[in-house]
Amino acid sequence: MDGFTLFPPPSFWDNWLSFWRFEDINVLWVLMGSILLGMSASVIGGFAFLRKRSLIGDALAHAALPGVMMAFLLFQTRDPLIIFIGALCSSFIGFFLIDWLPKNTKIKADTALAITLSFFFAIGLMLLSYIQGLEVSNKSGLDNILFGQAAAMTEEDIQLLTYVTLFTLITVVLFFQKFRLIAFNQDFARTIGMAVHRYELLLALLIVMSVVVGLQLVGVVLMAAILLTPIAAARFWSNQLSHILIIASMLGALSAIISTQLSYLAPAMPTGPWMVVSLSVLFILSLLFAPKKGLVKRYFEFQALRQQVAEENILRTLYKLLERKEFMHNHFTQADIQSFRNMPSSCLQSTLKQLGKKGLIKASTQGVQLTQSGLERATQLTRRHRLWENYLNQQAKLLPEQVHQQAERIEHILTDAQEAQLQRELSNSQSDPHGNAIPTTHKADKTQDAISSTSNTRGGENFD
Amino acid sequence: MINDIWILATASLVAAACALVGVFLILRRQALMGDAISHSVLLGIVLAYLITDSRALPVMLGGAVLIGLLTAWLSDSLHRIGKLQNDASIGIVFTLFFAIGVILVSLYTGQIDLDQECILYGEIAFIPFDTLTIGGGGNIADGFEIGPRAFWSIAIVFMIVLISILITFHRLQTVAFHPNLALSLGINTVFWHYFLMTLVSMTTVASFDAVGAILVVALLVIPASSAYLVAKSLKGMLWSAIAYSQTSVAIGYTLAYQLDSAISASISVSAGLLLLLTILILEIQKKRTHNLQKAS
Structure with a gap:
């Protein structure tokens, strides 16, 4: 040759x-x-x-x-x-x-x-x-x-x-x-x-x-x-x-x-x-x-979606931790988060960094803390999650044990209009099938006041 | 005379091996995959030859099986990832492989004893001149001639195909007739799909010398289809496919002798004519029973 x-x-x-x-x-x-x-x-x-x-x-x-x-x-x-x-x-x-x-x-x-x-x-x-x-x-x-x-x-x-x-x-x-x-x-x-x-x-x-x-x-x-x-x-x-x-x-x-x-x-x-x-x-x-349907583009979209889901999951976890402390205490360590959501540390750290960049959380000496905008977003996600659980329980007649997995997926993609519609169609939009309160977002700023001064006890009541 | 016997023996082995594999291709509705693999095998042969500089059977089989499985896998992936229709993804993959194969053949014509003609017809008339010798310690003249290389290739592959079918008959039967049952029984249908594709690749590469890359499709699909029309069981279908293929070889060889046309093409044409004849007879029978029913 x-x-x-x-x-x-x-x-x-x-x-x-x-x-x-x-x-x-x-x-x-x-x-x-x-x-x-x-x-x-x-x-x-x-x-x-x-x-x-x-x-x-x-x-x-x-x-x-x-x-x-x-x-x-x-x-x-x-x-x-x-x-x-x-x-x-x-x-x-x-x-x-x-x-x-x-x-x-x-x-x-x-x-x-x-x-x-x-x-x-x-x-x-x-x-x-x-x-x-x-x-x-x-x-x-x-x-x-x-x-x-x-x-x-x-x-x-x-x-x-x-x-x-x-x-x-x-x-x-x-x-x-x-x-x-x-x-x-x-x-x-x-x-x-x-x-x-x-x-x-x-x-x-x-x-x-x-x-x-x-x-x-x-x-x-x-x-x-x-x-x-x-x-x-x-x-x-x-x-x-x-x-x-x-x-x-x-x-x-x-x-x-x-x-x-x-x-x-x-x-x-x-x-x-x-x-x-x-x-x-x-x-x-x-x-x-x-540009729209190419594999490279689809790969990046997929990665972006995964990143978004990871970030939103952390926000929700922080909200749940907050709820457990009855909104008295807004500092959580990585171990706290991991006790709620199983996630490798490296992934958790990079996601926390991203959230910090977006101004949704801030790092403090005791750990991480939700900012006001972070809390708003976290409240909204939790609200959508629990509304959807209610919807599945009431309209689709699913048992309370069955609804969580599906709500976990849908919370990331529900829109404002859908949220409002769910609110209208549900007879009980105060608490989800597990008995947790469904938060309302327009009260978020009030709640924030309550949280920022940890001595204020009114914080918890706002979420009823 | 002895040459004619070698040619006939090779042709009937090629036709029999193709018919056996073809039966399963038809039953699994993979006729187009057979078409695709027989085309892309050309690339496997050319690449194997260019890389190793050898025409030994294991090398050719290896190259062909690799490319054959690659064709099957790529078509499947393109179907899933690219969200293309199944036959479209098959068409895209095999035309590309075949095109590259043809380009390589025309680039290195001097080095490969392959040309565009041989891709199309094969060169069954010349196979007696390319013989294998054993013994003689590397000196060809001292060795003992055992017959044409193409004959031994297809003989070995035919044995492999036959033994595989005999051993795995029941599995193949389940997978071919009840893919869903097979799945629910925990049979790995993906494995059996690729197993069949391996058999197809091996058969096409061993038939390549004799009938070329494209006419092998005719031998894979046509006798098996005729058998599909007449047979009532898998065993019956396998036997009648072999019978059809051997009859085509006999008629085709005579035809080629009379018309001085290409042997491989004539065999394929007679296989097609036998299929048309079968359809005609079945149609007439259908009409007759229809009329009888009407009369009674």
Whole structure:
């Protein structure tokens, strides 16, 4: 493997420059064609994905192979239109077989997909090997459609590609509302009198056409990824279908540019695999770093939530300690807290530090002490906890022993409005099922007065 | 003549091993996972070869099983963490692995005796020329030729598959037919899932030389589906899957001989034709019993 370099450096840059200067006008056309294909395949793949038929593209692309070979065998020509029509026919037969098998036999849908895919592919390969044994002209290059070869595309190929992809994109834009309705709620579409079947057929036609026209560029074997990966990646970026489809088409176009370029720089290299690899990289980046649903973002959100829960748990513990001392004494050591809430010391210390920074507690010689704002927050949390316990006890008829665990979770996420609603709906909002008083928050400042002067005995009564 | 026998023997072992594993794939509704693994195994083979520079069976099996299990695990994780549909996550993973495999093959064509053709068809017609020799103290000429390498690979894997199925038959049966019962009995279904995936990976890698990466899907899925349509029990399904696969080999080999087409593709096509024939006969039977019921 020593001394092996993929591209000799100088000629690589020369090639790259000449690619982007479009010295060969054909390059520009191939680039345009592949961008259009990337866009239309991603958009139409989006609808297949929403219909939960993500791998339909895989099966249809494989199913196109015998059609290509048959068309060549019958007409002895490489005319793109004839090949296209042949592929379209066999792809459609495959489409109906996938539909027919699970409906009429015991065979399950996923098995039907695998059967169609491999059976048609085998027919295609058998015909290809048969053709290669024949004495016919221009048979070489027929196998380019297996892995795709952008550089081998002719002008007529590109013309056809452009027409078909533009047709697909325009149709999707025109019928966007209808397709969306079918994708999300077919029953509803049927009840409002839509000809669902007709639109389904149109959608199928578009899928088959996009798959078939992309074979030259991407190849039979990997066509699945071009339909599937962009939409899966785009889903992490938005929740709105139109945005998702636009992002998916951008990703498709980007990977088309990258792979077409590579196909020109290294002519022996098939285009399809590079397109898949670049799409997969885009997918992984989206999975990790998408702003709302990316894994990194979700991880940080999760950590923040955990931090919040830990802080609020300490506040509640302090409140309970305070309650036990009947609000006479507002200094607690870490051991006091740990006796109430099982928590490792390191975690406790860091959480206490955070609480101190937020001004919710302050450290004193005897330990920690709730500040006024800390007490307010702690009271509010306790109030929500106990209100919820009451709610579960009264409305959901849970036993007092069962309510604590659930309240422990819900106290962190209840809102003011929900709190007020609970207050209104509960007949007894003075004490929780365990007999503890439910504190009220607007008295918090009074309570604070009571606590700050530890000699004042009125403190406890305020909480009745 | 002797070459034809080796080819036929290899093909029928490949078809039998695939049929046995395929039965469980179909029953567990993992046909697409079989498709995925057979594609990604290419990457395992290429990587194992590039790293170790050896084509010994254990190396190939190791690489393939590792990548096969990785495919299964990654698809599952993507399904759970990325909240993608099951088949979408399978599709994303295997297309990526296969693409990397193809790129590596075309980058290092000179060093691996693999090319794009062989990924697709395998090269069953050439397997008699790649033989194994034993003895001879490292000197190949002195050794004793024991037959094609591909034959022995698939023979060993076939034995492994057969013995695994015989030993674990009852467990596999429970897991395949009553996954929920298996779960409630405390059977570790995750383990049995990955166990099956290991068998699939091993079978595909041993079949790779003979039929290539994609046609193996046909051999995994099609004879087992035909058997699924006719069989009444798991044992019956296994036997009829083997019968279907052997018939396909016989018909396919004749077809390939007559048309001068690729042997592996012809075998897969005949398996498909047998499936269609089975469906046709079942449909006619259904119609007939329907009519009889109407008449009476």
